[in-house]
């Protein structure tokens with residue numbers, strides 16, 4: 001029966017899981033995208049339960065849109081009065097046309 005040869009590990013070598021744990025302790029938390037947090041996922045799910053239809057076309061809503069782009073401002077990001085429920089199609093259209101998507105200029109909401 002073949003025996004696996006020993007694998008060389010340099011002194012101080014740590015496996016990927018240990019390195020990832022270390023990274024989570026020293027990374028800058030302000031760099032974490034707010035839409036990646038569990039708090040946003042909870043808030044988003046609750047908002048969509050309260051507002052199940054798209055504000056534009058009336059289709060089932062799947063996206064919580066910031067009416068005015070938050071541009072990283074967490075006060076604006078978490079202000080529910082600035083949110084609207086949209087379907088993915090309407091959100092994509094709005095983002096491309098008004099929020100600076102695809103190199104388009106940023107335009108204020110109508």
Ligand SMILES: [Zn+2]
Nearest residue numbers: 054057087090
């Ligand atoms: Zn829609």
